[in-house]
Every structure is written in C-alpha cells, then in structure tokens.
Amino acid sequence: MEKLGSDVATLFTHSHVVSLVSAAACLLGQLGQQGVTFDLQPMEWMAAATHALSAPAEVRLTPPGSCGFYDGLLILLLQLLTEQGKASLIRDMSSSEMWTVLWHRFSMVLRLPEEASAQEGELSLSSPPSPEPDWTLISPQGMAALLSLAMATFTQEPQLCLSCLSQHGSILMSILKHLLCPSFLNQLCQAPHGSEFLPVVVLSVCQLLCFPFALDMDADLLIGVLADLRDSEVAAHLLQVCCYHLPLMQVELPISLLTRLALMDPTSLNQFVNTVSASPRTIVSFLSVALLSDQPLLTSDLLSLLAHTARVLSPSHLSFIQELLAGSDESYRPLRSLLGHPENSVRAHTYRLLGHLLQHSMALRGALQSQSGLLSLLLLGLGDKDPVVRCSASFAVGNAAYQAGPLGPALAAAVPSMTQLLGDPQAGIRCNVASALGNLGPEGLGEELLQCEVPQRLLEMACGDPQPNVKEAALIALRSLQQEPGIHQVLVSLGASEKLALLSLGNQSLPHSSPRPASAKHCRKLIHLLRPAHSM
Numbered sequence: 076m077e078k079l080g081s082d083v084a085t086l087f088t089h090s091h092v093v094s095l096v097s098a099a100a101c102l103l104g105q106l107g108q109q110g111v112t113f114d115l116q117p118m119e120w121m122a123a124a125t126h127a128l129s130a131p132a133e134v135r136l137t138p139p140g141s142c143g144f145y146d147g148l149l150i151l152l153l154q155l156l157t158e159q160g161k162a163s164l165i166r167d168m169s170s171s172e173m174w175t176v177l178w179h180r181f182s183m184v185l186r187l188p189e190e191a192s193a194q195e196g197e198l199s200l201s202s203p204p205s206p207e208p209d210w211t212l213i214s215p216q217g218m219a220a221l222l223s224l225a226m227a228t229f230t231q232e233p234q235l236c237l238s239c240l241s242q243h244g245s246i247l248m249s250i251l252k253h254l255l256c257p258s259f260l261n262q263l264c265q266a267p268h269g270s271e272f273l274p275v276v277v278l279s280v281c282q283l284l285c286f287p288f289a290l291d292m293d294a295d296l297l298i299g300v301l302a303d304l305r306d307s308e309v310a311a312h313l314l315q316v317c318c319y320h321l322p323l324m325q326v327e328l329p330i331s332l333l334t335r336l337a338l339m340d341p342t343s344l345n346q347f348v349n350t351v352s353a354s355p356r357t358i359v360s361f362l363s364v365a366l367l368s369d370q371p372l373l374t375s376d377l378l379s380l381l382a383h384t385a386r387v388l389s390p391s392h393l394s395f396i397q398e399l400l401a402g403s404d405e406s407y408r409p410l411r412s413l414l415g416h417p418e419n420s421v422r423a424h425t426y427r428l429l430g431h432l433l434q435h436s437m438a439l440r441g442a443l444q445s446q447s448g449l450l451s452l453l454l455l456g457l458g459d460k461d462p463v464v465r466c467s468a469s470f471a472v473g474n475a476a477y478q479a480g481p482l483g484p485a486l487a488a489a490v491p492s493m494t495q496l497l498g499d500p501q502a503g504i505r506c507n508v509a510s511a512l513g514n515l516g517p518e519g520l521g522e523e524l525l526q527c528e529v530p531q532r533l534l535e536m537a538c539g540d541p542q543p544n545v546k547e548a549a550l551i552a553l554r555s556l557q558q559e560p561g562i563h564q565v566l567v568s569l570g571a572s573e574k575l576a577l578l579s580l581g582n583q584s585l586p587h588s589s590p591r592p593a594s595a596k597h598c599r600k601l602i603h604l605l606r607p608a609h610s611m
Contacts, residue, residue: 080106080113088119094133096123100328101138101147107154115166122146125173128180130230132212142211143572145180146217153224165231178246180462181221184212187253188520205258208266215263215272218414222279229286236286241296254280255312260320274325277316281328284309288335301340310343312348318354318361326365329374341387347563348392349382359395366399367409369399371418371555378413378424385431396428407446414452419461419563426456426467443475444482457492466503469496473511477519490520496525502542509533509545513552521559528555530565538574550597557604572605 083106087099100123103113113532132144156168163234168174186206213221225247229236239247253259254276263269263276286557287300304310317326336343351358381396400410413425432439443450453475456468472493476486489511496508512529524530533556553571557563579598 077111077113080111084113084115088115088123091126092133093127093130096127097144097148100124100127102144104147104150104154107151107158110125115155117155117167119172120152121168121171121173124152125176128173128176141214143208143213143217145184145213146220149213149217149220149224153220153227156224156227163232165228168379169228169232169235171438177221178250181213182246182250184209185253185259187249205253205262207258207262208259210266215266215269215276219272219275219279222276222283226279226282229283233286233290236283237290237292237296240284240287241292241300243299245303246302251280251283252304252307252309255309255316257312257315257319260316264320267556274321277321278325278328281313281332285328285332285335288332299478301336301343304336305340305342305346307357308346308589309609310340310346314347314350314358317365318358323364323368327376330365330380331376334376338383343386344384347380348388351395352392352603356396359398362395362399363402363409367412371416371421374413375418375420375424376418378421378428382424382428382431385428385435390435393432393435393535396432400432400439401442407442407449411449411452414456419459419464422456422459422466423461423463426453426471428465429453430467430471430474433471434477440475440480440482444485450482450485453487454492457489457496462499462501462504465499466501466507469493469504469507469511473507473514476511476514479514479518481517483520486515486518487520487523487548490515490523490527491531494529494532497532497536502540502545504550505536505540505542505545509536509548509552513548513555514560516552516556516559521556521561524556524559525561525565530562531569534566534569534571534574537594537598538578547594547597550594550601554597554601554604557601566605572602575602575605 082102083099083102087096087103087122090096090099103115106113127148128145138144138146156165185208188205239245240251242248260273260277263273284304287297288418292300310333313329313336317333321329333343333347337347338344351362351581362377364376368374381399385393385396387521400407400413402408402410410425410429413421416422416425443453453468453471456464457472459465459468472486472489475482479486493508493512496504497512499505499508512524512533516524530553533549533553537546540546540549553566575598579595579602
C-alpha cells in the first residue's frame with residue numbers, strides 16, 4: 076500500500092491531464108483516510124492543485140457515490156493542511172495562486188452571477204431560483220470539505236479572513252452569502268446527500284461570518300461588512316434557515332449571528348421583524364420552541380434580540396413578542412418558565428425584555444393584574460441573588476410602575492424590597508429603583524412610601540451618592556413624590572431645601588471649564604418646589 080501511495084502521489088504531482096490529477100487526488104484522499112502515508116511536498120501539491128483547478132474540468136467518468144469531480148482534491152487538501160498545518164505553510168497557501176483560483180473555481184461551479192454582490196440583496200423566499208450548482212463538479216460533501224478547509228485556514232490566520240471578507244466585491248463574501256440563500260438551500264436539499272450535509276454547510280458559513288465580530292476589526296471595515304450582509308438580507312436568511320432547514324439543536328450559532336447583526340444594524344433588525352411578519356405562524360412557532368429549549372445561550376440570544384426589538388421599534392411591530400410570552404392558551408406559561416429559569420442570564424434577559432414591553436403593552440399590564448402569580452414572579456426578581464438579574468428586574472418594575480393605573484395598588488407589596496435596594500452596591504440597581512419609587516408616588520402609594528421612609532432615603536442618595544446618574548435619578552424621583560402632600564411635608568421637615576442648596580452650591584463651585592452635572596437643574600427645580608409658596 077505504501078508503494079501504491081507513492082506511485083499515486085507521483086501521478087498527482089506530475090501529470091498534466093486534469094482528469095488524472097483529480098482521480099489521483101481522490102485516491103490519495105481515500106488512502107490517507109486508511110492510514111497510508113505518502114510524501115507530498117507543499118510546493119508540489121499546491122502547484123498540482125492550482126493546475127487542476129485552473130484548467131477546464133474534464134469529466135470523463137463520474138466519480139462513485141455521487142461525488143463531484145473536485146471532491147477528492149478538496150478532501151486531500153484538507154488532509155494535507157491538517158497533517159502539515161504549520162503556521163508558515165498556511166500563510167504560504169493562503170497567499171498562493173492556488174487559494175485565489177480555488178475560490179474562483181468554486182464560484183463558477185456554484186454558477187454565481189458576476190454581479191453576485193449586487194443581485195443577492197434581492198433574493199428572498201419569493202425570488203426566482205438561481206441557477207443550480209453543477210453537482211457533477213462538486214457535491215455537498217465537497218462543499219463541506221471546502222468550507223472546512225477555509226475554517227482551518229482562517230483559524231490559524233484570522234486576519235486573512237477579515238481581509239477576504241472586507242474587500243469590495245469579495246468573491247468569498249459573495250459565496251458565503253449565496254450559500255445562505257433560500258433558493259440555494261432548496262437546491263442543496265434536493266441534491267444527493269444534500270440534506271445530510273446542509274447543516275454542516277450552514278454552520279460553517281456562520282462560523283466564517285462570525286470572524287469580523289469576534290476580532291478587533293477596523294471600524295470602517297466592519298461597517299462595510301455589515302452593509303454587505305445587510306444588502307443581501309442575511310438576517311432574514313438566517314432566520315429562514317433556522318425555521319425550515321436546521322434541527323433545533325443546531326440553530327444556536329445562526330441565531331447568535333442574527334442577534335449580533337440586528338443589534339448592530341437597524342436594517343437587519345427590520346429584516347428580522349419583516350420575516351416574522353411574512354410567515355408569522357411558522358416563525359412564531361419556531362421561536363416559541365427555541366425560547367423554551369434546554370440551550371441557555373440560544374434562549375439568552377433570542378431574549379436579547381426580542382428586547383432590542385421592543386426597545387427600538389414601534390409598538391405595532393411587537394404583537395408577536397406578546398404572543399410568544401403569552402403562549403397559545405394565553406396562560407403566560409412561557410413567561411413564567413423564563414422568569415423562573417435556573418440560568419441567571421436567561422432571567423436577566425427576560426426581565427429586561429419585560430421592562431421594554433411594559434412601556435408599550437397594555438395587554439401585558441393587564442396580564443400582570445389578572446394572571447394569578449405573574450406579578451409575584453416579576454417582583455421576585457428584586458430579591459434575586461444575581462446583581463444583573465436584580466438590575467433588570469428593577470428596570471421592569473420601574474416601567475410597570477410608570478402610569479400604572481389599576482396595577483398601582485398591586486405594586487404596594489414591592490415598596491419594602493425596592494426601598495432596601497436603594498442601598499444595593501450596584502449603581503444601576505440604585506438608579507432603577509429610585510426611578511421606580513418615583514413612579515409610584517402619583518399612583519396613590521404615598522402612605523406605603525412614607526412607612527418605608529422612602530423620602531429620607533432618596534434625599535440621602537440625592538445629596539451623597541457617589542454616582543452622578545444615581546443622584547439625578549433620586550432628584551427626579553423626589554420631584555415626582557413631592558407632589559404628594561404628606562411627602563412634601565416630610566421633605567420640608569427634613570430640611571431638604573437647605574441640604575439641596577449645599578449640593579447646588581457644590582455644583583456651582585466647579586471650575587468653569589467643567590461641565591455641570593445633569594442633576595444640577597433638577598436640584599434647583601426641587602428647591603423651588605419646596606419653597607413655602609409651593610406648599611400644599
């Protein structure tokens with residue numbers, strides 16, 4: 076077998092007949108998988124591969140097992156790179172003529188249009204199908220091998236990946252975008268063994284597209300990459316491939332990439348929402364299952380995506396999020412499950428999502444009032460052991476308290492725990508809780524606030540908290556609460572005006588070149604409101 080390997084290796088590196096070179100590469104790949112060793116020097120196999128990829132394909136005999144003409148060569152290159160993969164070899168290969176020719180050949184086999192980067196942005200589920208790849212030249216297995224070759228190369232030389240993806244008119248970027256298009260994925264499913272290799276192809280593409288976001292990339296180049304992905308509707312395609320082609324256990328990476336795109340690019344976020352709107356039943360069903368999966372990273376990414384959607388877009392786009400949390404029977408079982416999730420990150424993202432939704436959703440406010448135990452779950456987050464969860468929960472409770480209406484009396488039970496959180500070591504929590512307590516004053520909870528000495532605590536924060544944003548939140552809360560006669564009287568009896576005057580005097584003593592803190596105007600206004608002429 077060793078002599079056979081040596082003879083075939085010689086044929087591979089010395090033959091000028093492309094079909095023989097391809098056949099020899101296929102045989103070498105098979106021998107290598109059986110443990111047969113053969114001596115191939117890098118310069119020799121790169122030259123042989125360049126010749127085989129440059130010359131017109133001569134398919135005189137179809138390879139067995141539905142393999143493509145170039146499959147054996149690609150598998151062999153992957154083996155050689157893995158076995159001989161020193162950093163210097165990878166650099167030599169990635170800067171060689173072979174590397175450039177390889178991607179141009181793959182583009183031709185895929186039958187990409189010459190203006191792929193301009194046309195792919197128009198592709199969607201309803202677009203005319205693109206020309207089918209030439210499966211006699213490369214099979215789904217061969218595609219998987221080529222993408223694995225790219226991953227092995229870029230893992231060792233990540234800056235090369237950034238360079239390849241950020242170049243204007245990059246052929247690699249055009250290929251990767253095309254491999255996510257619905258029309259291509261449908262063609263791949265119908266190819267021999269295509270369904271078997273589709274997840275490998277999709278996940279490899281996603282891994283390659285993650286490189287610009289995982290590395291320290293020049294800001295202008297990153298903007299260009301985002302624009303390229305946006306113009307080709309990659310966000311929409313990622314959601315579609317998760318819904319229609321991938322099993323649930325394999326959607327974590329595509330959803331992570333989708334979330335990153337949506338958080339960084341408003342158009343990609345709109346593409347996500349528009350895709351949901353185009354097929355609401357199918358996609359909401361998928362999102363419902365994914366949210367309650369046993370994959371915490373997947374759940375957290377989806378919650379982050381939904382929270383950003385609720386924060387940025389108008390309420391008219393948010394009905395599907397309400398549906399996801401309520402469940403098909405409107406019992407809010409999904410929301411209950413997420414609020415009680417064992418993973419801190421899931422609970423934190425859920426409370427953050429609730430906080431944004433409560434700014435718009437009257438249905439959710441009504442559910443907190445009517446659904447047994449749901450409000451208790453919301454308030455339970457205020458005492459969570461994890462500070463990030465407490466911060467998100469305090470944000471959600473604060474927004475629930477704003478113009479709470481009928482929900483106001485039910486929030487009275489939260490006043491003691493919120494008051495306690497005014498001393499939390501996390502500035503974000505103190506800030507959120509101060510705002511929440513300020514929102515409760517106009518809801519008829521003055522007595523509860525006085526019993527917990529909320530005015531005193533907020534005044535202490537306004538005058539002494541080391542964080543400027545916390546001071547500002549406390550002052551804004553006091554401006555709201557002083558409208559209640561009892562609280563107004565307590566603030567006057569505490570000498571609030573004098574204490575705030577000292578705080579204001581300290582602000583005035585700052586150097587002229589220093590910007591005045593944002594709390595200064597609230598401080599002056601509160602002093603004005605506490606004067607006898609404004610007493611109630």
